Amino acid sequence: MEIIINGEKRGADNVIEVINPFTQRVIDTVPNASEEDLRDAVDSAHRAFMKWKVESADTRAAFLMNWFQVIQIHKEELAELMTMEQGKPLKEALGEITYANSYISWFAEEAKRIYGQTIPASSPGKRIFVQKQPVGVVAAITPWNFPAAMITRKVAPAIAAGCSVVIKPAEETPLTALRLVELAHEAGAPAGLINIVTGDAERIGDTLLGDERVRKLSFTGSTEVGKLLMKKSADTMKRISLELGGQAPFIVLSDADLDKAVAGAIASKFRNAGQTCICSNRFYVHHSIAESFTSKLKEAVAELRVGDGLDQETDIGPLIDEGAYDKVKRHIDNAVENGASLVVGGVVDDTSQGYFVEPTILSGAEDDMLCMTEETFGPVLPIATFEDEEEAIARANDTPFGLSAYLFTQDISKAVRLSEQLEYGIIGLNDGAPSAAQAPFGGMKESGMGREGGPQGIEEYLETKYLSLGL
Numbered sequence: 001m002e003i004i005i006n007g008e009k010r011g012a013d014n015v016i017e018v019i020n021p022f023t024q025r026v027i028d029t030v031p032n033a034s035e036e037d038l039r040d041a042v043d044s045a046h047r048a049f050m051k052w053k054v055e056s057a058d059t060r061a062a063f064l065m066n067w068f069q070v071i072q073i074h075k076e077e078l079a080e081l082m083t084m085e086q087g088k089p090l091k092e093a094l095g096e097i098t099y100a101n102s103y104i105s106w107f108a109e110e111a112k113r114i115y116g117q118t119i120p121a122s123s124p125g126k127r128i129f130v131q132k133q134p135v136g137v138v139a140a141i142t143p144w145n146f147p148a149a150m151i152t153r154k155v156a157p158a159i160a161a162g163c164s165v166v167i168k169p170a171e172e173t174p175l176t177a178l179r180l181v182e183l184a185h186e187a188g189a190p191a192g193l194i195n196i197v198t199g200d201a202e203r204i205g206d207t208l209l210g211d212e213r214v215r216k217l218s219f220t221g222s223t224e225v226g227k228l229l230m231k232k233s234a235d236t237m238k239r240i241s242l243e244l245g246g247q248a249p250f251i252v253l254s255d256a257d258l259d260k261a262v263a264g265a266i267a268s269k270f271r272n273a274g275q276t277c278i279c280s281n282r283f284y285v286h287h288s289i290a291e292s293f294t295s296k297l298k299e300a301v302a303e304l305r306v307g308d309g310l311d312q313e314t315d316i317g318p319l320i321d322e323g324a325y326d327k328v329k330r331h332i333d334n335a336v337e338n339g340a341s342l343v344v345g346g347v348v349d350d351t352s353q354g355y356f357v358e359p360t361i362l363s364g365a366e367d368d369m370l371c372m373t374e375e376t377f378g379p380v381l382p383i384a385t386f387e388d389e390e391e392a393i394a395r396a397n398d399t400p401f402g403l404s405a406y407l408f409t410q411d412i413s414k415a416v417r418l419s420e421q422l423e424y425g426i427i428g429l430n431d432g433a434p435s436a437a438q439a440p441f442g443g444m445k446e447s448g449m450g451r452e453g454g455p456q457g458i459e460e461y462l463e464t465k466y467l468s469l470g471l
Ligand SMILES: NC(=O)c1ccc[n+]([C@@H]2O[C@H](COP(=O)([O-])OP(=O)(O)OC[C@H]3O[C@@H](n4cnc5c(N)ncnc54)[C@H](O)[C@@H]3O)[C@@H](O)[C@H]2O)c1
Pocket: 141, 142, 143, 144, 145, 146, 150, 168, 169, 170, 171, 201, 202, 203, 204, 205, 206, 220, 221, 222, 223, 225, 226, 228, 229, 242, 243, 244, 245, 246, 276, 277, 278, 375, 403, 443, 447, 448
């Protein structure tokens, strides 16, 4: 596939290969964008921004809804492309296309609700008017695990706000993103409004972040890279949004509805083979119900099918690559070597047909194990027990991360009180799948800054100014 700059496709002799995580075969190649490509992309985005920023909210909304409709028409094609390059089961890929599209429809509506303010001046001879204006050219750098949703969760609010965009998708999964941008042009995107480049991440990042015309970085990815890009944004004082790593605790209190808690555990742990930023990473279960919870969980896990994402029966596809597989194996081995019990699962030793890990339950986990301190990013579910709620909250908060946490209890007062003590941007309260375009998704501490989605999501792409009028 080809990159898109100023509304036109561009190929290249220098390309990078896209690998199918199941077959381990090359499925396509994409350009390794040249410095000229990158310069042209920012030039085009800047020209387009000067026109788009004065377009009406109705015009911005109308384009977004056209894009929404075109994606709807192509959602099966997009889902299959996603499964081919990322490995997730087709039914999950279809779900992601719908989820990704919901950000477009949500921000098509939000485009019309960018309100200002008048503020009573202390001086009777003055009037104060507050305005919101688009921030400018946006660099959007996205991860491989959600090849569609992480694109639209940035591009939709940026376009709604009046900005233009240069996208750099993950080198592992560029095809879905490229196709989404092709469809945006079928939907009538003005030339230069949405540009997409692929290739060497560090070089592209340095060029985009070094250009003072790029006024905003919206990054989703690892905390390590997020910190690096935050530093690189300082030289030109870019606005930044960072959606980074997670390490979610999943707390089951003694009064929890165990069937709901097990369903929530499956939903929050095994989606995308455990490769989501809000996947529950460590489980704290009250000692009095640990045995019954684990037994119910084992039964539910036995229903999950591991296999080729294109197979309708598959629930868990391959991990993205060998590095991911090695990390998950390291976490399982470290836990067992330090006293945890392998209740069910483990890695699939034959990696000739992809890097697979069975849905895995570990009991007797301790807080100093790798699976309890690092983001595993795989289908591994370590269970530790606790004696009282204060202990559970303290252990849940004892991490540099602050993206999502889960709490299962039937006591509403306790649910609200303990949720307020959890240091996380997203709380799944008796809910293992909290994500929605209407909600402000994002984290605290080393899980990032800024929010994507909800009424808050468009603020990331707006500047606030005020006019002081002397009468
Ligand atoms: N908080 C969220 O909303 C969210 C969502 C999805 C994924 N994530 C996190 O992302 C991570 C997995 O994604 P990943 O492996 O793609 O992350 P990553 O940080 O390795 O890469 C993310 C993006 O950054 C680019 N990149 C890497 N190094 C770069 C550099 N030096 N300069 C410029 N760009 C660079 C990559 O090419 C990719 O496009 C996990 O930690 C996961 O928790 C967070």
